Amino acid sequence: RRALEFHIPAYLALGVDPERTKFYFQSENRTVLKLMARFSGRVTMAEMMAIYGDLTPGKVVAALLDAADILHPQLKARMPGVIPVGIDQDPHIRLARDLVKRTKREFGFTPPASIYHKFTPSLDGSLKMSKSVPESCIEIPEEPKSVERKIWKALTGGRGSLAEQRALGGQPEKCVVFELFKQHLIEDDRELDRIYEECRSGARICGECKTYATELMVQLMEEFAAKMDEARSLVRELEFLQE
């Protein structure tokens, strides 16, 4: 299964601590599935349409499953939940909070809170990287050749010509490559500041940044590949929550 071969080792390789994490499969978790069925009786179609717009039976079930995913740990122990989501997933948090109110007597859940991930912008500068548009994103892992090609085509804050860039300086605020530095590739704030200033002053040109970003990204892929090997052997020892 894809999750066991890739997703879970990838979480571990990217830093999730297996000692402090419980993994489970939604489809194997009877507690989640039962809670979903219970929740289905506590919300009206009009309310769900107000949250999600047009509904299909699949969306109804998926939304209730998400709420059950979010709240089921509280069946064991009352705990505040902080759910990391993209802003596009916020409706699920709202639904879960509504369901907490509806089932106050029955379950006494604490309303979950959420934190919102910043999207990594698409390489062409639009809202976010999307797997369904391969040219918009860099996958983890991805071949060095392909990483290089994609970064080289990415939107930057560069000007129309080298002369113009030297004179006016670049615009790092608009630059996807700088965004990659910020979000993923460079941890040191002083280094980021330096690159920012060099860009703004015209001392640094886009080719340098692209070359550097490619280097760092390829290095990240290599480290990731090594950690994945380690993580795959860890996964074999993981205990999955079975309920």
Add this chain to the structure above:
Amino acid sequence: RRALEFHIPAYLALGVDPERTKFYFQSENRTVLKLMARFSGRVTMAEMMAIYGDLTPGKVVAALLDAADILHPQLKARMPGVIPVGIDQDPHIRLARDLVKRTKREFGFTPPASIYHKFTPSLDGSLKMSKSVPESCIEIPEEPKSVERKIWKALTGGRGSLAEQRALGGQPEKCVVFELFKQHLIEDDRELDRIYEECRSGARICGECKTYATELMVQLMEEFAAKMDEARSLVRELEFLQE
């Protein structure tokens, strides 16, 4: 739990053979719950509304759960299912048959068939006994005093006066007490024929039938109570399907 204390022993007491039966709780059956979630993606809201009319999230989930209940045994072995339902439950069979077509490639299920129970009419002669209207039905078990009172008030095919009934004869086709004889209380067709003819000819009056029905019903309750004791000890040994 009510099912373990009453419903399952009652099924056994009424004749279900535990050797040839698999019992499970829908809410504990992961296979059913997973199948429901899969089915949710294979039907549109418009289709469900065409079958069920106005929908709530609860109805959507319950209907898909019913279809999963009906079809999940086929995940183990392809088998034709014959599902006993009241005619009011027919929509679930239709939905299950539609889902068989939709998931042909994925699951290759055989469409289920159904048989339709005759309703036992309400004691006042209307469509069916209903637990939500206590005076409409005799419960199993029920106290002899209460059985007697209810049967005594039941709709019969009797005439306006004794003289009229002797002259014209009764109308067993309209008589709830005769229906109780037919459906539940008398197995011997010759005895039923005899009562029918005696009623039609005016030789038999309603009081006789009511007294007899009460006797038979109270006897049924006593036998049921004895078998329930036996069945309750059987339930402790039952293995419930856990998936």
